[in-house]
């Protein structure tokens with residue numbers, strides 16, 4: 671039984687950031703506004719850091735306690751492929 675190495679992992683997660691990667695056009699707006707959660711990949715699409723990706727739908731999901739700057743990313747994404755639930 672291993673303890674979680676990062677104390678971060680012990681935070682309560684009650685919200686989800688969702689990134690529909692298939693729709694992403696790689697404009698980079700989310701990355702420039704929210705480096706905490708987003709990074710650009712070599713294939714020219716944003717990646718939601720630390721997320722789990724559904725292999726079929728390519729939807730990335732990350733549980734967080736505070737979506738923080740991802741809220742701004744939701745507002746600026748031109749194809750509305752970022753969501754917070």
Ligand code: SF4
Nearest residue numbers: 694695697698700747
């Ligand atoms: S803002 Fe939207 S379209 Fe632009 S890189 Fe981020 S997720 Fe992709």
